[in-house]
Amino acid sequence: MNEPNVVHLFQREDHLAPVNVPMQTAYEIEQFLYAEAELLDAWKFRDWLALMAPDVHYWAPVRENRLAREMEREMYPPGTAAHFDENLHMLGERVNRLYTNMAWSEAPPSRTRHLVSNVRAHTTGQADEFDVQSSFHVYRTSSERHQDSVIGKRFDRLRRANAPYGFQIVNRTVVFDMATLLVKNLSLFY
């Protein structure tokens, strides 16, 4: 057996541990994620951007098909292939693009539904920060008859903040379930 040199994102012990935040905290975190989904589906991207901490890192690594014995290598590591690898300024450029009225991939704008589920939260070394996992299904329909689905999982670090929905996103790792993306683009946010 090869010794894994990259721990598979889905097999980290801290991700698999039982949820350890109080019920009230879990509820607040869930409501935050639902509010975020609402903003994205409403094309309120500047309000969505306000949910990001100033030091946010928004990252979506590429994955690929590996032999079972090389499964721990299926994710491209940090600093290599990614769909998103953004700080706040970079996310801002993407948001601004959608409002130019010339972002042809979203003209006419698509209609999306961000469904968020399987929310699990854990405490961290910081009293006001939480590690939160969630699954998402983003259904998109556009133009006359286009529809597609993107499904995956998110690993978030949330920080309590004096902000509209009570938290800010410090770190988000988005893992799409597809290796070859069977959609024409990733024109929105996940």
Place this chain on the structure above:
Amino acid sequence: MDVSHLIDPDRGLIRGEIFHSQAIYEQELEQIFARSWIFLAHDKMLPQPGDFIQNYIGEDPVLVVRQPDGSVRAFLNQCRHRGMRICRADRGNARNFMCSFHGWNYGLDGDVINIPHGEAIYDAVERAEFRATPVRLANYKGFIFGTWDAAAPAFEDYLGDFAWYFDAYIDRYEGGLEVVGMHKWVLPANWKFNAEQPASDMYHGEVSHASAFQVMVPPPKDAHSPPPDWAMRQLGQLSNPSGFQFASPYGHGNGWFAGGMPTMNETIYRWQEATAAQVAARLGPERVLSAGHANIFPNFMMLSNYTFRVTHPRGPNEMEIWAWSMAPVAAPAEVKEAIRLDLLRTFSPAGMFEQDDAVNWEEEQRILRGHMARKAPLIYKQMLGRARYDADGLPGRTVPHVYAEEGARGMYRHYMDMMSGAPWPDLTRRKQQREDAERRALAAQGQPPAKPDAAAA
């Protein structure tokens, strides 16, 4: 099926049927993909013995494998027994490849090395008959191409004059390129759209990518200042375009702005400026800026920002894009990182340029379902009749404008040659005769025709 009534490169007219027809698609797999040189891997993707990647020639999966002696071999990823794929991973490291149907086991070179109970059930195991079907390979400066066709020209002859232009993408700096990562995704459009565009169409950028250019311009220092001078110079190329386009008799195309490909990344821009003299010393002054976008026929495209990609055909209505990000080995770490981030933010499926290209091709494909949409030929007449040979220090056939369709006309002229089914030696002879006649005619005129449509009139 005869496609010659659908394509008229001399008049710059092409009927949309070639993007739509299932029969033409099947013929392309046989006459184009099985007879052309197809990009399979880069040396840096296979550093160790046993390293393999799976790629495709058309719809045929191919395993490309680093051998224990350091060479590279490739073979059809199909068990000779019942035709299943031998290896189902995208890449990895292996000592051998076992088909998981009946356990036929293939060595790294594609030879069958074990057949369960073989001695009891086969009279003889003929090596040549039982081995996985081998691919003929060529390695050009680390880029590994393969073809099934033993009669295809040697790869360097197939590249021809394009080799000079190719080097401006891959051999600008000592040490060549390294591989950063890759993206794979599908688009509901014909593969030729993503071959034709980098071969020929810089014209779309100003409008198709208006939103990306707009938001990526670096902000001014304060509210009263204009954006930085360098960024405005880059955008100025779009409003006042000049440059060249190259067309190869083998269907390759290259196009570039006289001032270089506009980039909105200051780190990359400054590094390009700082190393321009070094590149000029290595390649000559003509090639410092001659990397814009290009396609090696049929389906290997590249941009000067170091995306290198194959557009795999998946039926007339779908393509699968495999795009590798690369970076010059010689670049400083912060430049490599800038190239990586710039690429994934511009030319990946989430990229701010790529996604707008995708909807253009999707719309073209969708509309070509219509009878009338396919009836009237599409217009490919930009810079028609303006081709010259070996002009302005540029080898081969070029036209003196970056917005031209000479690359597309050259691509579809070669496409017609291939689709005719004529054997390679006949095609090579036909191409040489065509070029000789053109060169003689141009020499007799003394100058290229003055008006764009003069040759068609």
